Amino acid sequence: xxxxxxxxxxxxxxxxxxxxxxxxxxxxxxxxxxxxxxxxxxxxxxxxxxxxxxxxxxxxxxxxxxxxxxxxxxxxxxxxxxxxxxxxxxxxxxxxxxxxxxxxxxxxxxxxxxxxxxxxxxxxxxxxxxxxxxxxxxxxxxxxxx
Numbered sequence: 001x002x003x004x005x006x007x008x009x010x011x012x013x014x015x016x017x018x019x020x021x022x023x024x025x026x027x028x029x030x031x032x033x034x035x036x037x038x039x040x041x042x043x044x045x046x047x048x049x050x051x052x053x054x055x056x057x058x059x060x061x062x063x064x065x066x067x068x069x070x071x072x073x074x075x076x077x078x079x080x081x082x083x084x085x086x087x088x089x090x091x092x093x094x095x096x097x098x099x100x101x102x103x104x105x106x107x108x109x110x111x112x113x114x115x116x117x118x119x120x121x122x123x124x125x126x127x128x129x130x131x132x133x134x135x136x137x138x139x140x141x142x143x144x145x146x
Contacts, residue, residue, distance in 0.1 A: 005051070034110070040068040042131035046138040052145045055119050058111040061140070063104075065129050071106025074131035078102075078110075081124040101130075114144035 053059035066074045077097040078090035079092045089098035092110060099110070113124070125140040 044136040073105040
């Protein structure tokens with residue numbers, strides 16, 4: 001006879017022939033013997049020299065990812081977000097490769113050449129970094145100038 005309660009270990013009567021009861025009890029005992037390790041949350045920073053870069057010149061930015069104070073391996077996606085909410089991929093340096101799910105460890109440095117058509121328009125550089133199972137998003141406001 002099995003009497004169910006909120007906690008199966010406080011049942012008033014337990015039938016050893018019931019496989020569900022034995023499984024639940026062994027699972028509970030197994031969990032109490034495990035060591036729970038929780039990783040520190042990653043810290044992501046985005047730095048650049050100015051919020052008003054000059055058009056048609058290289059504007060460098062740096063993304064750093066650390067976990068427990070040490071450089072963390074992760075994947076990075078960089079986008080430009082326009083005032084109406086559209087997002088546009090950032091290309092790596094002068095290549096045509098988009099920075100999408102780009103692997104890095106600790107520090108990523110690149111540059112953007114802002115076109116003349118972006119002058120005076122408030123934009124955001126949005127960087128999404130995935131470290132392990134955690135995902136962090138960082139934004140940097142930019143208004144390209146002459």
